[in-house]
Amino acid sequence: MSFTQFFQQLMNGFSLGSLYALLAIGYTLVYGILSLINFAHSDVFMLGTYFAFYMITIFMLPWWLSVVISVVLCAIVGMTIERVAYRPLRSAPRISALITAVGVSYFLENLGLVVLGARPKGFPRPDLMKNVYVIAGAKIQGVSFWVPIISIGILMVLLYIVYKTKVGMAMRAVAKDMETTRLMGVNVDQIILYTFALGSALAGAGGVMWAAKFPQINPLMGIFPGWKAFTAAVVGGIGNVVGAMIGGFIIGLAEILIAAFFPSLTGYKDAFVFGLLILFLIIKPNGIMGETLKEKV
Amino acid sequence: MNAEQPLLMIDNLHVYYGGIHALKGISLEVYKNKIVSLIGANGAGKSTTLRTISGLVRSRTGNIKLKDNLIGDLPAHRIVEMGIAMVPEGRKIFPNLTVMENLILGCYIRKDMVQIKKDMDWIFSIFPRLKERTWQKGGTLSGGEQQMLAVGRALMSRPQLLMMDEPSLGLAPLLVKEIFQIIKKINQEGTTILLIEQNARAALEISDFAYVMETGKINTSGEGKSLLFDEKVRKAYLGED
Ligand SMILES: Nc1ncnc2c1ncn2[C@@H]1O[C@H](COP(=O)(O)OP(=O)(O)OP(=O)(O)O)[C@@H](O)[C@H]1O
Ligand SMILES: [Mg+2]
Numbered sequence: 001m002s003f004t005q006f007f008q009q010l011m012n013g014f015s016l017g018s019l020y021a022l023l024a025i026g027y028t029l030v031y032g033i034l035s036l037i038n039f040a041h042s043d044v045f046m047l048g049t050y051f052a053f054y055m056i057t058i059f060m061l062p063w064w065l066s067v068v069i070s071v072v073l074c075a076i077v078g079m080t081i082e083r084v085a086y087r088p089l090r091s092a093p094r095i096s097a098l099i100t101a102v103g104v105s106y107f108l109e110n111l112g113l114v115v116l117g118a119r120p121k122g123f124p125r126p127d128l129m130k131n132v133y134v135i136a137g138a139k140i141q142g143v144s145f146w147v148p149i150i151s152i153g154i155l156m157v158l159l160y161i162v163y164k165t166k167v168g169m170a171m172r173a174v175a176k177d178m179e180t181t182r183l184m185g186v187n188v189d190q191i192i193l194y195t196f197a198l199g200s201a202l203a204g205a206g207g208v209m210w211a212a213k214f215p216q217i218n219p220l221m222g223i224f225p226g227w228k229a230f231t232a233a234v235v236g237g238i239g240n241v242v243g244a245m246i247g248g249f250i251i252g253l254a255e256i257l258i259a260a261f262f263p264s265l266t267g268y269k270d271a272f273v274f275g276l277l278i279l280f281l282i283i284k285p286n287g288i289m290g291e292t293l294k295e296k297v
Numbered sequence: 298m299n300a301e302q303p304l305l306m307i308d309n310l311h312v313y314y315g316g317i318h319a320l321k322g323i324s325l326e327v328y329k330n331k332i333v334s335l336i337g338a339n340g341a342g343k344s345t346t347l348r349t350i351s352g353l354v355r356s357r358t359g360n361i362k363l364k365d366n367l368i369g370d371l372p373a374h375r376i377v378e379m380g381i382a383m384v385p386e387g388r389k390i391f392p393n394l395t396v397m398e399n400l401i402l403g404c405y406i407r408k409d410m411v412q413i414k415k416d417m418d419w420i421f422s423i424f425p426r427l428k429e430r431t432w433q434k435g436g437t438l439s440g441g442e443q444q445m446l447a448v449g450r451a452l453m454s455r456p457q458l459l460m461m462d463e464p465s466l467g468l469a470p471l472l473v474k475e476i477f478q479i480i481k482k483i484n485q486e487g488t489t490i491l492l493i494e495q496n497a498r499a500a501l502e503i504s505d506f507a508y509v510m511e512t513g514k515i516n517t518s519g520e521g522k523s524l525l526f527d528e529k530v531r532k533a534y535l536g537e538d
Contacts, residue, residue, distance in 0.1 A: 166405065169398055173391050180389040181355055185377030185454060233304035 001260065004138035010142040015213060018151030022206035023229035024215040024236065024244035025076075026199025027157060032175040032239030033195055035094055039101040040081050042226020044200045047072045048207030049123065049217045050116055053181040057122050063126040066174075078200025079193050087189070110272070112219025123215040125158035143213045154205055155245055156226020161198065162241050171195055175239060231277050237287030247289055251277075265295075302364065304329045304489050305350070305381075305458055310359035312342075312349050319345045319358070321513040327458065327506075328489050332484050334492040334500040334521065335536055337510030343493045346388050347460045347508070350491075352376040352385045363458070378406050382456035385462055386493075388447040392436025396427055401437050403453030413453075420449040423479055441472045445497055448476075452483065459483065460491045465499070477503055497534040501525045509534065 001009075023045055030038040051073045055066035083215070085104045087195050089097045131142040162168040170191045173181040182188055210225060232251045236243025255273050259266045303326040312320035320342050336344050350352040350361055353375035361381055362368040371379065377483050382403075391486045400420065404413050416473055421428035425446040430438065438446060444464060451459055463478070465473040484490050494500035501507055504521030509530060517530060524530045 121345050166401070167400055169394065170405065172393055176390060176393050180385060180391070182353065182373035183351060183377065183383050183385060183389075184402045184450075185374045186402070187372075187374045204387075212472055 003138070004081050006260070007136065007138040008140060008144070009150070009256055011138075011140050013256035014249065015144045015151075015252075016145035016256055017249035018148045019206045019210050019213070019248075020229045020232045020252050021155060021245040021248025022151055022209075022234040023200045023225060024248045025155075025241060026203050027198045027230045028233040028236070028238055029195050030055040031172070031233065033171070033178075034086065034097070036086065036093075036097050037101060037230065038081075038086075038194060038196075039105035040085075040108055040227070041078075041118075041199065041203055042082075042114070042222035043105055044074050044077055044219075044222075045203040045207040045225065046112065046219060047077055047108070047209070047214040048204030049211040049221070050112070051204070052211065052219060052220075053121060053123055053179060056224075060262075063128075067205065067208050070208055071201045074204025074207070075197040075201040078196040078203075082193055082196040087192075094140065094209040101288045107221055110222075112270035118219065118220050120216045120218040121273035123217050125212050134210060143209075145273060148210050150209065151206075154202065156201065158198070159241065167194055180228065228273070231274065235277055235287055237290035240287070240289040243289030244289055299514035303327060304364065306362040306378065307346075307350070307492070308360040308362070308378055310349060310473070311357045312345055312354060314345075318514055323359070323510075323513075323515055325515065326386050327487050327489060329457075330484070330487065331505040331530075332480065332490045332503055332521075333493060334494055334504040334507045335510060336494060336497045336500060336507060338533075340512075341510040342513045343510055344462055345385060347462055347491070347493060348497075351381060360406070370438065377456075379496075380454075382451040382454045382459050384447045384459070384461040384464055386453045387442045387466075388440075390435040390438070390443050390446050392434060394435055395432050396435060396438070396446055397431040398411065399450050400427075400453050403450035404448065404455075406454060408439070412455075414454060416453060421454055423482065424449055425461075427531065444468060444472075444476065448483075452488070458487065458489045458491060460493075462493045463495060464492070465494065465496050473499065489533055494532050497530075501530075 026041045027038060030036055048070050051070035052066045055061045055069050056063060070294065081104055085100050086097060089100055128146060129142040133140045133142065133145050162171060170181060170186045173184065173186065174188055174191050178188055230252055232247035233244045236245065236247030236248060251273060254276060255269055258272050259269045265272065305327040307325050308440055310323040323346055332347060337343055345354060349356050352371055356369060360367055363381065366379065368379055391402065394402065400417060407413055424440055427449055430442065435443065435446060436530055446505065448461070448464060465476050468476060473496065480490060480492065481503050489531060492500055492504070501521045501524050507518065507521045507524050508515045509517040509524070512513050517527065519527065
């Protein structure tokens with residue numbers, strides 16, 4: 001493989017990885033706070049693409065505005081799921097909540113099949129994503145160039161929210177000790193809603209960019225990216241925001257580079273990615289950024 | 298008779314954990330600017346009493362009144378807004394947040410930045426050791442430092458009533474003394490205190506009033522110093538015969 005080809009693949013891997021990172025944040029935030037795998041998260045990602053699709057094709061809105069509206073709608077969907085499906089089970093055994101999460105996911109997917117239709121739709125890509133850039137002699141697709149840049153921008157904003165604002169501080173506190181956070185005067189229910197809003201907004205943004213990269217959308221399109229993003233969150237150390245980002249990039253890069261270096265294995269690339277992960281978790285079960293700090297009693 | 302209205306008044310509180318009847322009709326009063334302590338054997342229901350006041354546990358019957366307001370049905374975060382802060386049993390500082398972040402979370406409900414800054418300095422004057430460790434993660438503090446942080450964090454909400462659940466637990470004797478001095482100092486600077494202590498003698502010495510609990514009931518009460526000489530209290534809680 002020539003250097004330019006390698007560079008192209010690297011950018012491709014980065015753009016895929018940044019999308020996994022965006023999606024992984026939502027899993028890790030919710031798991032960190034509620035010890036719940038929010039299976040419906042990948043369906044919010046899917047809905048994000050449809051929201052944008054209809055804004056662009058039916059309401060004829062400009063691309064950027066459609067994305068903004070889609071992100072806001074995803075946040076609302078995420079908060080609704082929490083309020084309606086998860087909050088009533090807040091103190092129930094985790095297995096009940098988990099089953100509910102699976103149920104919500106199936107509900108959204110099947111609702112999608114009925115309302116949105118099972119036939120894949122072609123997603124209208126903006127010109128920006130269709131451009132081809134020549135960098136150091138390598139031809140880089142617009143998506144491979146812009147998606148990582150936009151994603152990293154969004155991830156920076158997220159890190160700022162989580163680590164530098166009062167709400168972010170409350171989120172980290174709730175993740176550690178819900179009851180004591182209440183004693184600080186924090187409305188924990190509200191913080192949990194914000195957490196779902198934040199994770200779902202990122203899933204929406206990720207979904208739209210995913211559709212720009214792979215411009216075919218269907219109601220089940222969230223499932224596979226969802227699994228990979230969840231795995232990314234586990235590899236990064238579930239509950240840890242920075243870990244989820246790192247995990248996302250690792251998986252995206254691994255997936256693309258395996259296919260690039262071993263073209264004959266392309267069909268097995270998912271198996272390889274997951275195999276590597278199993279191996280990784282055997283060696284480091286708490287993930288890359290897994291907690292090592294012991295609490296003093 | 299005290300003509301003044303109590304800051305906190307609890308009337309006939311009953312609390313159940315599933316089938317366990319943990320509080321069987323607790324009534325108590327805390328007057329402004331006083332130190333009131335709650336002593337009693339393990340499992341008597343001391344923590345349950347404070348947890349019910351702070352809204353973490355719900356009573357089945359009974360009233361909790363802060364000045365003129367019934368607060369028994371408010372969620373925990375609203376009770377903090379009403380002016381009651383708690384240092385929970387076992388410190389419960391946030392190990393993943395820095396000392397500074399723990400303190401800032403303590404004043405989550407406040408927006409008066411200028412006064413917050415002053416209160417922060419006040420906390421650091423009480424606990425100089427915290428000042429040297431503002432950027433350290435809470436989980437890396439020693440047990441004593443964590444206790445100081447838990448008290449400082451509760452004070453950051455500028456409560457009318459500060460409740461403390463065994464603040465001296467697990468501390469070295471010298472530090473226990475220091476904590477009791479600090480409690481007195483905080484009280485002298487205008488905060489009313491409701492204190493739970495295993496260390497009954499030290500608690501009674503600094504208390505204006507005290508209640509002795511036994512299996513979900515209050516069985517004795519009186520001025521702190523007078524209970525020190527009460528025959529029953531001496532036998533059961535001060536380890537004398
Ligand atoms: N979450 C709970 N579920 C069931 N029972 C509980 C719970 N919390 C406390 N209890 C019971 O209620 C009673 C009172 O407990 P509480 O913690 O209030 O006692 P305490 O006076 O604070 O004791 P200690 O001095 O040991 O801290 C005990 O019998 C305890 O077993
Ligand atoms: Mg107790």
